[in-house]
Amino acid sequence: MSTILIADSGATKAEWCLLSGRKKKTIFTAGISPYFLSTDEIRILVQNEVLPQLKKATVEKVFFYGTGCANPENAKSVKKAMQVVFPSAHVSVNTDLMAAARAVCGNEKGIACILGTGSNSCFYNGKNITKNSPGLGFVLGDEGSGAYLGKKVLQYYLYDTFDEDLRSRFDARFVTTPVEILDNVYKKPLPNRYLASFAMFLAENRGHYMIENIIEDGLNDFFFQHLNKYNEVWKYPVNFVGSVADGFRDVLQSLCASYEFELGKVLKNPMQGLEIYHKEF
Numbered sequence: 001m002s003t004i005l006i007a008d009s010g011a012t013k014a015e016w017c018l019l020s021g022r023k024k025k026t027i028f029t030a031g032i033s034p035y036f037l038s039t040d041e042i043r044i045l046v047q048n049e050v051l052p053q054l055k056k057a058t059v060e061k062v063f064f065y066g067t068g069c070a071n072p073e074n075a076k077s078v079k080k081a082m083q084v085v086f087p088s089a090h091v092s093v094n095t096d097l098m099a100a101a102r103a104v105c106g107n108e109k110g111i112a113c114i115l116g117t118g119s120n121s122c123f124y125n126g127k128n129i130t131k132n133s134p135g136l137g138f139v140l141g142d143e144g145s146g147a148y149l150g151k152k153v154l155q156y157y158l159y160d161t162f163d164e165d166l167r168s169r170f171d172a173r174f175v176t177t178p179v180e181i182l183d184n185v186y187k188k189p190l191p192n193r194y195l196a197s198f199a200m201f202l203a204e205n206r207g208h209y210m211i212e213n214i215i216e217d218g219l220n221d222f223f224f225q226h227l228n229k230y231n232e233v234w235k236y237p238v239n240f241v242g243s244v245a246d247g248f249r250d251v252l253q254s255l256c257a258s259y260e261f262e263l264g265k266v267l268k269n270p271m272q273g274l275e276i277y278h279k280e281f
Contacts, residue, residue: 002060004278005050005086008099008271009066010117011036012193015271016050018057019279026271027053033067034074042081051085062091063278065099065270096270097122101129103273104239104265107281111233111264113222116242117196119145121226123236133226138192144222146196146244152214153198154181166210173201203247215251223255237264241273 003020011033018025029049032042062082069075075093082091101112101124112129113121119142123131138147156162157170158178184194205211227233238261240252246268256263267273 003057004061004063005059006271006274006278007064007066008269008274011067015269017271017275018054019275020057032078034077035068039077039081042078043084046081046085059086059089062086062089064093065096067096069093070095098129099270099274100241102277103241103267103270106277110236111227111230111238113238113240114242115144115222115240115244117146117193118142119222123230123232131230133229138195143225144219144244146199147192149202149214149218149244150195150198152218153201156210156214162210166205166208169205170201199244215248219248219251219255223259227261233261237262239264240266241270243268
């Protein structure tokens with residue numbers, strides 16, 4: 001059995017899993033985004049935050065999945081850094097969407113979706129991603145994502161659509177002002193993450209009809225704009241990865257039933273599925 005290291009990385013945090021026979025070690029580090037870190041900075045991060053925790057393990061294979069790795073130059077940068085840190089290992093670099101596909105589909109055909117801070121989807125033929133609905137980012141797209149749902153929460157609040165009960169709950173939960181909200185959205189960095197932070201208000205207030213409407217409408221937009229356009233969606237299971245998918249899996253089940261889709265796996269994050277995939281394949 002090879003000793004393998006799997007990484008699932010976003011821009012802010014990364015989860016690493018070292019597998020050696022029946023032994024497993026999980027490591028959490030700062031995220032690696034090749035858009036923000038140079039090859040050398042990635043190398044230094046891995047050497048300082050990952051390598052010391054591996055102790056005497058000799059890594060034979062590295063499977064890195066991360067944000068920004070759809071860009072060939074970014075993937076090349078990550079691979080070069082990993083090869084310096086693990087000179088005797090085989091290094092593979094792929095996208096977060098491939099991580100989702102392998103985690104939920106294994107070597108079977110299916111639709112794989114990401115519903116986290118952002119959203120994405122693809123048709124996976126058991127080996128490769130052959131179709132991908134275009135991602136337009138949080139300004140024009142990201143339907144069903146945390147940023148998309150959080151934006152709806154803020155619209156209800158700022159337009160004074162919430163009833164008195166929900167408004168008071170929002171004020172107590174976030175203690176903010178319209179001026180501060182607009183400043184964070186239009187002037188400060190990472191507005192997508194700021195917007196996504198308000199999606200938790202939905203999870204905390206389930207049962208109120210306005211909350212349920214926001215959740216169902218937001219997820220339905222994802223189904224209508226993306227899933228509905230795959231011819232394969234009526235033939236193969238629809239699988240989901242991400243915090244939004246995990247938190248609102250009951251709504252996903254209901255929507256799949258109404259669209260006559262088969263709901264497959266729903267995972268909070270892809271690592272548990274990736275462990276199985278790389279042990280078996």
